[in-house]
Amino acid sequence: MSSTETLTQPPTEDFALLDAYWRAANYLSVGQIYLLDNPLLRKPLLAEHVKPRLLGHWGTTPGLNLLYAHMNRVIKARDLNTLYITGPGHGGPGLVANAYLDGTYSEVYSAIDQDESGMRALFRQFSFPGGIPSHVAPETPGSIHEGGELGYSLVHAYGAVFDNPDLLALCVIGDGEAETGPLAASWHSNKFLDPVRDGAVLPVLHLNGYKIANPTVLARIPEDELAELMRGYGYEPHFVSGDEPFDVHRQLAATLDEVLDTINAIQHNARTGGSPERLAWPMIVLRTPKGWTGPKIVDGLPVEGTWRAHQVPLSETRTNPEHRAQLEAWLRSYHPEDLFDSDGRLIAELQALAPDGARRMSANPHANGGLLLRELVMPDFRDYAVDVDHPATSSSEATRVLGAFLRDIIAANPDSFRLMGPDETMSNRLNAVFEQTDRAWDAQTVPGDDHLAPDGRVMEVLSEHLCQGWLEGYLLTGRHGLFNCYEAFIHIVDSMFNQHAKWLKTTRHIPWRAPIASLNYLLSSHVWRQDNNGFSHQDPGFIDHVINKKAEIVRVYLPPDTNTLLSVADHCLRSRNYVNLIISGKQPALTYLSMDAAIAHCTRGLGIWDWAGNTDGEPDVVLACAGDIPTLEVLAATHLLRQHLPQLKVRVINVVDLMRLEPDSEHPHGLADRDFDALFTTDKPVIFAFHGYPSVIHRLTYRRSGHHNIHVRGYKEEGTTTTPFDMVMLNDLDRFHLVMDVIDRVPSLGSTAAVLRQHMADARFAATAYTREHGEDDPAIADWTWPSAAAGV
Numbered sequence: 153m154s155s156t157e158t159l160t161q162p163p164t165e166d167f168a169l170l171d172a173y174w175r176a177a178n179y180l181s182v183g184q185i186y187l188l189d190n191p192l193l194r195k196p197l198l199a200e201h202v203k204p205r206l207l208g209h210w211g212t213t214p215g216l217n218l219l220y221a222h223m224n225r226v227i228k229a230r231d232l233n234t235l236y237i238t239g240p241g242h243g244g245p246g247l248v249a250n251a252y253l254d255g256t257y258s259e260v261y262s263a264i265d266q267d268e269s270g271m272r273a274l275f276r277q278f279s280f281p282g283g284i285p286s287h288v289a290p291e292t293p294g295s296i297h298e299g300g301e302l303g304y305s306l307v308h309a310y311g312a313v314f315d316n317p318d319l320l321a322l323c324v325i326g327d328g329e330a331e332t333g334p335l336a337a338s339w340h341s342n343k344f345l346d347p348v349r350d351g352a353v354l355p356v357l358h359l360n361g362y363k364i365a366n367p368t369v370l371a372r373i374p375e376d377e378l379a380e381l382m383r384g385y386g387y388e389p390h391f392v393s394g395d396e397p398f399d400v401h402r403q404l405a406a407t408l409d410e411v412l413d414t415i416n417a418i419q420h421n422a423r424t425g426g427s428p429e430r431l432a433w434p435m436i437v438l439r440t441p442k443g444w445t446g447p448k449i450v451d452g453l454p455v456e457g458t459w460r461a462h463q464v465p466l467s468e469t470r471t472n473p474e475h476r477a478q479l480e481a482w483l484r485s486y487h488p489e490d491l492f493d494s495d496g497r498l499i500a501e502l503q504a505l506a507p508d509g510a511r512r513m514s515a516n517p518h519a520n521g522g523l524l525l526r527e528l529v530m531p532d533f534r535d536y537a538v539d540v541d542h543p544a545t546s547s548s549e550a551t552r553v554l555g556a557f558l559r560d561i562i563a564a565n566p567d568s569f570r571l572m573g574p575d576e577t578m579s580n581r582l583n584a585v586f587e588q589t590d591r592a593w594d595a596q597t598v599p600g601d602d603h604l605a606p607d608g609r610v611m612e613v614l615s616e617h618l619c620q621g622w623l624e625g626y627l628l629t630g631r632h633g634l635f636n637c638y639e640a641f642i643h644i645v646d647s648m649f650n651q652h653a654k655w656l657k658t659t660r661h662i663p664w665r666a667p668i669a670s671l672n673y674l675l676s677s678h679v680w681r682q683d684n685n686g687f688s689h690q691d692p693g694f695i696d697h698v699i700n701k702k703a704e705i706v707r708v709y710l711p712p713d714t715n716t717l718l719s720v721a722d723h724c725l726r727s728r729n730y731v732n733l734i735i736s737g738k739q740p741a742l743t744y745l746s747m748d749a750a751i752a753h754c755t756r757g758l759g760i761w762d763w764a765g766n767t768d769g770e771p772d773v774v775l776a777c778a779g780d781i782p783t784l785e786v787l788a789a790t791h792l793l794r795q796h797l798p799q800l801k802v803r804v805i806n807v808v809d810l811m812r813l814e815p816d817s818e819h820p821h822g823l824a825d826r827d828f829d830a831l832f833t834t835d836k837p838v839i840f841a842f843h844g845y846p847s848v849i850h851r852l853t854y855r856r857s858g859h860h861n862i863h864v865r866g867y868k869e870e871g872t873t874t875t876p877f878d879m880v881m882l883n884d885l886d887r888f889h890l891v892m893d894v895i896d897r898v899p900s901l902g903s904t905a906a907v908l909r910q911h912m913a914d915a916r917f918a919a920t921a922y923t924r925e926h927g928e929d930d931p932a933i934a935d936w937t938w939p940s941a942a943a944g945v
Contacts, residue, residue, distance in 0.1 A: 166225075167398055167401045167402065167405070169501060169502065169505060170221055170222070170225060170401060170405075170505065171397055171398065171401060172490070172491060172501075172502055173221045173224070173253070173502050173505050174214075174217055174218055174221045174397075175445075175486040175487065175491060176249075176253060176486070176488075176491040176492070176498060176502060177217035177220065177221065177246060177249045177250055177253060178213070178214055178217055178249075178445055178486055179483060179486040179488050179491065180245070180248075180249035180252060180253070180271070180274070180275075181210070181213045181214075181217065181245035181246050181248075181249045182210070182245075182446075182479075182482065182483055182486075183271070183274075183275045183483065184208065184245040184248060184249065184274065184275050184278035184279075185203075185206060185207070185208040185210060185245055185278065185279070185464060186202055186203060186206060186275075186466075186469060186479055186483075187201060187202065187203065187275045187276075188200070188201055188202060188203050188275065188276055189201045189272060189276075191268060191271040191272045191274075191275055191496070192268055192271065192488050192489075192492060192496055193480065193483060193484060193488060196480070197476060197477075197479065197480040197483075199470045199471070199476065202469045202470045202476065202479070203279075203280065203470070204470055205279075206464045206467060206469065207279035207286050207464070208242075208244070208245055208278065208279050208286045208463070208464060209240075209242035209243060209244070209245075209286065209462065209463050210245075210443055210446055210461060210462075210463065210464065210465055211360060211362070211442040211443045211461040211462040211463070212240040212242065212243040212246075212326055212358065212360060212442070213243040213245055213246040214246075214440070214443070214444040214445050214446070215243075215324075215358045215360060215438065215440050215444065216238060216240070216243040216246040216247065216324060216358075217246045217249065217250065218400070218404070218438075218440070219236075219322070219324060219356060219358075219404075219438070220236060220246070220247075220250045220513070221505070222401075222404050222405060222408055223236065223322055223408075223513065224254075224505055224506050224507060224513075225405070225408075225505070226408050226409070226412060227507045227511055227513070228505075228507050228511075230412065231511070232320055232412075232511070233318050233319050233320065233511070233516070233518075234319075234320045234321075234322055234511075234513055234516065235294075235296065235309070235312055235319065235320070235321045235322065235513065235516055235518050235519055235629075236294060236322050236324075236513040236514075237296065237297070237305050237308055237309045237312070237321055237322065237323045237324070238288050238295075238299060238305060238324050239299075239302060239303075239304075239305030239306070239323070239324055239325045239326045239329040239335070240299070240302070240324065240326030240328070240329060240358070241287045241288035241289075241295075241297070241298065241299005241300060241302075241305075242286065242287050242288075242299060242300070243288070243299070244278075244285065244286050244287045244288045244289065244292065244299060245278060245286070247288045247292050247294065247295065247514075248274070248278065248284070248292055250294075250513075250514060251292065251293045251294055251514035252264070252266070252271075252274055253498055253502075253506065254506035254507070254512045254513075254514055254515070255503075255506070255512070256293045256294065256512055256514035256515040257274070257293060257514070258270065259515070260293055260664045264277075266496075266497050266498065267495045267496040267497055268495060268496030269496070270496070271492075271496050285300075287299040287300045289658065290655055290658040290659045290662055290665060291658070291662060293514040293515065293519070293520075293664075294512075294513050294514035294515065294516060294519045295519060296308060296312065296518075296519050296521070296625065296628040296629065297624070297628070297651070297655065298651050298654060298655050300651070301647060301650075301651050302326065302328060302329035302332055302335070303329055303332035303333070303334035303335045303617075304334055304335075304338075304617075304621050304624075304648065304651070305323050305324070305325055305329065305335070305338075306323050306325055306335055306338035306339065306341065306353070306355060307334060307335075307337075307338040307341060307617065307618055307621025307622055307624075307625065308323075308621055308624060308625035308628070309321035309323035309353045309355075309625065310338070310341035310342075310344070310345060310353055310621075310622060310625060311621060311622040311623060311624060311625020311626040311627075311628075311629070312351075312518060312625040312626070312628065312629045313345070313350050313351030313352060313353055314345075314350050314351075314570065314622070314625075314626055314631075315349060315350060315567045315568065315570075315626075315631065316350065316351040316518065316629065317348070317349055317350060317351055317419075318351060319351035319352075319518060319629075320351060320352050320353075320354060320415070321351065321352070321353045321354070322354050322356065322513075323353055323354065323355050323356065324356050324358055325355055325356065325357050325358065326358055326360075327357065327358060327359045327360065327361070327368035327369075327370050327371050328362075328363040328368050330357060330368070330369075330370050331363075331368065331369055331370075333617065334615075334617035334618075334621065334648075337613075337615045337617055337618055338617075338618065338621065339355075339382075339385040339386075339387070340385065340386075340613070340618075341353070341618065341622070342385070342386050342387070342433055342594075343386065343430075343593070343594055343595040344592045344593065344594060344611060344613070344622075345433075345594060346422075346592065346594060346606040346607050347418050347419050347421075347422035347423070347594075347606075348419075348422045348423050348606065348607065349567070349607055352415045352418075352419065352433070353433070354411060354412075354415065354434065354435065354436070355387070355435040355436070356435070356436045356437075356438055357370065357382075357435065357436070357437045357438070358438050358440070359371040359393075359437060359438065359439040359440075360439075360440055360441060360442035360443075360444075361441075361442050361457065361458075362442050362458060362459035362461075362462060363459070363462070364459065364462050364463070365459050365462075366459065367459075371439070375391065378437065379391075379437075382435060382437070383432070386430070386432055386433070387432055387433055387434065387435040388414070388432040388433070388434050388435070389434075389435055389436070389437050390407045390410065390411055390434060390435070390436050390437070391436075391437045391439070392404050392407050392436060392437070392438050392439070393437075393438070393439035393440070394439075394440070395440065395441050395444065395457075397445075400440065404438070407436060408436075410434075411434035411435075411436060414433075414434045415433070415434065418431050418433065430594055430595065441456055441457035441461075442456070442457055442458065442459070442461045442462065443455060443456045443457070443458075443460075443461020443462075443465055444456065444457075445485070445486075446461055446465050446482060447461075447465050447466060447478055447482055450465060450466060450475070450478065466478055466479050466482070517630075518629040518630065519628075519629075520664070520665060520666055521627065521628050521629040521630030521631070521666070521668050522630065522665065522666025522667045522668045522728075523630070523666045524629070524630030525630045525631075525666070525667075525668060525669060526568060526630075527726075528561065528564075528565055528568070528569060528632050528669075528725060528726065529561075529564035529565055530561065530564070530722065530725070530726065531557065531560040531561065531564060533557055533718045533719065533721070533722040534718075534747050534751075536553055536554075536556055536557045536718055537714075537715050537718065537746070537747035537750075538553060538714045538715060538743055539746075540713075540715065540743045540744065540745060540746045540749075542938070542940040543743075543744045543745070543761075543763055543764070543938055544742045544743075544744055544764075544787055544937055544938030545742075545937045545938055545940055546742070546743055546937075547740045547741055547742055547743065548713075548714045548740065548741070548743050549581055549714075549738060549739065549740050549741070550711070550713060550714040550717045550736050550737060550738070550741065550780070551580055551581040551582055551674070551676050551717070551736055551737070551738040552581040552582075552583065552584070552738070553714045553717075553718065554582065554674075554714075554717055554718060554721055554736075555581060555582035555583055555584035555585055556584040557718060557721065557722075558571060558582060558584070558585050558634065559584045559585045559587055559588045559589075560588070561725070562585060562588050562589050562609045563588045565632070566609070568631045568632055569609065569631065569632045569633060570592075570609050570610070570611055570622075570623070570626060570631070570632075570633045571585060571609060571610045571611070571633065571634050571636065572610075572611045572612075572619040572620075572622055572623045572633060572634070572635045572636070573610070573611075573612055573619060573635065573636040573637060574612065574613065574614050574615060574616050574619055574637060574638075574641070575612050575613070575614045576612075576636060576637060576638055576677070577591075577610055577612060577636065579638075579677060579738075580636050580638075580674070580676040580677060580738050581676070581738040582636060585609075585610055586602075586603045586610070588609075589603075589608055589609040589610060590603040590604055590605035590607070590608035590609075590610065591603050591604050591605070591608045591610045591611070591612050592605070592606065592607070592608040592609070592610065592611045593605060593606065593608060594606045616637060616641060616642065616644040616645045617644065617645060617648065619635055619637070619645075620635060620645040620648045620649070620652075621648065623635050623671065624648070624652055624671065627668050627669050627670075627671060628668060630668065630669075631669065632669040632725065633669075633672070634672045634673075634674055634725070635671070635672065635673050635674070636673075636674040636675075636676065637673065637674075637675055637676075638675070638676070638677040638682075638689065639675040639676070639677060639678040639679060639682075639691065639692060639694065639735065640677075640679070640682065640688070640689045640690060640691040641689075642673065642675055642694045643691065643693065643694060643697070646694075646697055649671075649697070649698070649731065650701075652671055652731065653701040653702070653705050653706065653731050654701075656668075656671075656705050656729050656730070656731065657701070657702045657704065657705050659729070660704065660705075660729060667728040667729040668728065668729060669725075669727075669728060670724060670725075670727040670728060670729065670730040670731065670732050671730070671731045671732070672724045672725060672732045672734070673694075673731070673732065673733045673734060674721075674734045674736065675694065675733070675734070675735045675736075676735075676736055676737065676738045677689070677738060678692065678735055678736075678737060678843070679691060679692045679843070679844075679867055679871070680737070680779075680780075680781035680843070680867075680876070680879060680880060680885075681737055681738070681739050681781070681876060681879075682871075682879075685873070686871065686872050686873035687871040687872050687873075690867070690871040690879075692735075692843055692844035692845065692866075692867050693844065693845060694733065695708055695733065695735070695810070695843070695844045695845075695848055696844065696845060696847075696848055698731065698733050699810075699811075699848065699851075699852070701731070703811070703814070703818055703819040703820065703822075704820060705729070705730060705731055706730070706731050706733070706811070707724070707727075707730050707731070707732045707733065707809070707811060707821070708733045708735075708809075708810040708811060709724070709732065709733065709734045709735070709808060709809055709810070710735050710736075710778045710779045710780075710807065710808055710810060710843055711734065711736055711754070711780075711808050712744055712745075712777070712779070712780050712783040712806055712808065713741065713742065713743045713744045713745060713750070713780065713783075714743055715743065715745050715746065715747045715749075715750035716744075716745060716750045716753060716754055716808055717734070717736045718747075718750070719747075719750050719751050719754040720734055720754055720808065721734065723754065735779065735843060736780065737780045737781065739876075741780055741784070742784060742787075742937065742938075744761070744783070744787075744806075753806070753808060754808055754809070756812075757807070757808060757809030757811075757812035757821060758805060758806065758807040758808060758809060758812045758813075758823075758831070759805065759806065759831075760803060760804065760805055760831065761804045761805070761806055764787055764790050764804040764938075765790065765801075765802045765803045765804045766794055766798070766800075766801060766802055767801035767802065767803060769801070770801070770833070770836075771801045771802060771803035771833065771836055772800050772801045772802070772836065772898055772900065773800065773801075773802055773803070773836060773837050773838075773839065773894050773897070773898050774802075774803045774804075774805060774831075774832055774833060774836055774837070774838040774839070775789065775790055775802060775803070775804050775805070775838075775839050775841070775890070775894070776804075776805040776806075776807065776832070776838055776839070776840040776841070777804075777805070777806055777807065777840070777841045777842075778806070778807040778808075778810060778840075778841075778842050778843055778849075779841075779842065779843025779844075780843075781843070781876075781880060781885075782841035782842055782843055782865075782866075782885060783806055783841075784936075785841055785880060785885055785886055785887045785890060786804060786841045786887075786890065787804070787938060788887035788936055789887040789888075789890035789891050789894070790802055790804055791938060791939070792887060792888075792891050792912075793891060793894060796908050796911075797901070797905060797908065800894075800898065800901070805831060805832070809821055810848075810852070811852075813828075813849065813852040813853050814852050814853075815828075815855055815856070818855075825856065825857065828853075828856055829856070829857060829858065832856070832858055832862075833858060833861075834857045834858040834861075835858065835861065836858075836861060837861050837863065837894070837897035837898055838858070838861050838862045838863065839863055839865070839890055839893045839894055839897065840862055840863065840864045840865065841864075841865050841866070841885055841890060842864055842865065842866035843866065843867075844866055844867055845866055845867055845868075846864035846865065846866040846867075846868070847864075848866075849862065849864045849866070850862070850864060863893060863897060865883075865884055865885045865889070865890065865893070866883070866885065867883055867885075868883050868884070870882040870883050871883075874923065875923045875927075875928055875929045876929060876934070877919060877923070877929040877930075877933050877934065878919070878920065878923045878929070881916060881919060881920065886916065886919075888912040888913070888915045888916045888919075889912070889916065891908070891909075891912045892909050892912045892913065895908065895909045895912075896909075918930075919933060
């Protein structure tokens with residue numbers, strides 16, 4: 153903020169100009185929904201001037217336009233750096249209209265000039281084949297999220313202002329959106345906002361009373377109850393309401409000046425060493441009619457101020473002359489002849505109301521975060537390598553080692569990297585980060601609290617929605633981060649992941665959108681080592697969900713040990729415009745590859761582990777694995793085969809980059825068929841031990857010529873509170889079962905291996921009996937390592 157002084161209200165004549173600007177935005181919004189031609193109504197409105205399919209949402213749009221016009225005033229008066237974030241993103245025509253009015257739209261889309269022909273093109277493209285979506289979308293300048301799904305505006309706003317001390321996020325929250333779970337939790341984000349180093353969020357709860365067909369909860373509770381609710385969340389509410397435009401203009405202008413002065417005072421107090429007490433941030437409750445300034449009555453039924461104004465108030469305007477006449481009257485009520493000149497340009501007096509350059513909310517560089525993105529200062533991940541003298545003979549905790557790497561990334565990037573997680577940073581063994589930083593916390597602290605501070609870089613709250621939303625807002629405005637979570641519960645943000653992946657997919661094809669840092673997930677406490685928590689904590693299905701998305705966006709990594717995890721993490725944190733899913737265990741586990749070997753393996757994405765197999769030529773069977781526990785079981789099974797069937801030629805393949813299994817025609821990381829066939833063969837049985845659901849591997853490989861030979865073992869929805877090895881046995885992923893699979897599928901073995909097969913079945917029974925008697929796994933199984941002599945070293 154540039155000043156802590158109270159600004160007086162604009163004089164009455166300025167309200168007339170401000171109201172005219174609002175009318176211009178409303179006119180352009182209605183035109184986008186309805187018109188194909190005759191954009192300035194130079195002639196009577198005819199059927200051919202109206203779109204055949206009417207799509208869009210009018211109900212929330214006039215309120216969005218009202219706030220936009222008023223924010224333009226205070227931005228100019230105070231030189232504010234402001235993002236405009238809209239929860240009711242279906243008010244898309246309003247945000248497009250305002251970007252057009254301030255000139256940004258024509259700057260990024262040169263074919264849509266600020267004249268009559270440009271206005272025609274603006275109207276024609278909206279919700280039209282080959283045009284733009286009806287929601288606030290990546291194509292909309294000034295936007296940082298897709299507005300089709302509700303609930304994420306406030307959490308994105310907070311994510312945007314973290315480490316942006318001069319940024320104000322004006323966040324409009326629709327009263328329908330306010331009913332969603334993510335939005336309800338988002339109000340608590342103010343307890344994680346540091347007024348010294350972070351910017352400010354000004355929430356505006358826009359009450360227009362209705363959703364698609366029902367009233368909204370917050371619009372139907374008494375005002376004093378709503379005020380207490382907001383105060384309980386830690387805000388000081390300011391109410392603006394009415395349906396007479398100039399009265400609302402006066403209220404809103406005065407209120408904006410008051411709340412901006414309060415924000416300035418809070419920040420000034422914090423930044424000059426004032427009282428450390430957390431103060432109540434202001435918020436605004438704006439109550440205006442739904443579909444304000446639109447048709448009041450249609451076909452004898454009330455529209456303005458009712459649910460009928462939600463989408464398209466006048467239907468069939470091409471075929472219904474009465475409705476078309478109402479539409480023309482509605483458009484003319486804004487007096488476009490007073491707003492636009494003879495060429496169709498906004499008149500100079502109104503152009504002057506918009507801010508200039510990057511101060512325009514539609515041109516704010518934080519809404520195109522790649523423009524502000526700085527490379528992470530990265531320590532050399534090789535410096536954190538664990539020693540591996542012989543494969544599978546020593547152990548380490550992969551995520552604990554990664555924690556030290558993240559600690560030093562935080563130290564080197566004190567204002568551009570954050571670690572998010574739902575109260576699981578310690579549980580996921582990333583403890584080392586607390587040697588450098590604390591948990592962000594601006595609420596009450598008591599003796600015994602651990603690593604809580606307003607300026608902490610670790611953000612923990614028991615809401616996966618908030619973790620995801622904060623990180624999205626942080627990334628979209630040009631910073632970096634990592635979200636660590638229990639594997640089973642990342643599903644809570646399935647829909648948020650969907651929306652972000654769709655955003656990335658779309659922005660890749662918008663030239664003026666600069667690439668942003670990738671969204672990086674680290675899932676630990678995974679399905680195979682949730683034996684203490686049981687069935688409720690066992691679900692590897694987020695992999696399935698991720699690979700549904702466009703191949704150019706998603707990457708899935710299953711590093712089998714510590715050094716491969718370090719290599720993968722370094723790669724992902726440096727990447728742009730992807731969603732990277734990394735799955736790694738946190739328990740002590742065998743290490744397989746030296747750092748140099750790990751880098752080579754991760755670069756390939758998959759490869760033959762010749763030290764584990766016993767053939768340099770054509771194998772009799774391929775044992776493949778993806779994931780740390782499947783890798784362990786495959787290696788143990790391979791060792792058993794080499795002991796008992798030394799004549800059997802076994803090839804072991806480990807997959808770290810799951811998308812390598814797809815053909816190169818389907819995914820940028822995919823293997824060419826000839827390379828896949830060379831590795832997996834076209835005619836030999838492949839036993840594939842997989843971290844997740846077996847169908848994933850079949851889905852990725854079904855085009856391969858040898859697909860009919862691939863037999864996958866993975867998670868099959870069997871689990872409970874039990875021991876680690878019992879867990880893999882419940883799902884037939886254990887080493888003994890893998891040996892049995894080999895015997896069943898290698899034709900040359902036939903009945904000659906019947907005795908070994910029986911021994912393997914007996915070993916399973918014995919392992920189960922041991923756990924039932926002792927409550928832990930047989931040490932011969934739990935402590936298994938690869939005999940160094942067999943490793944050929």
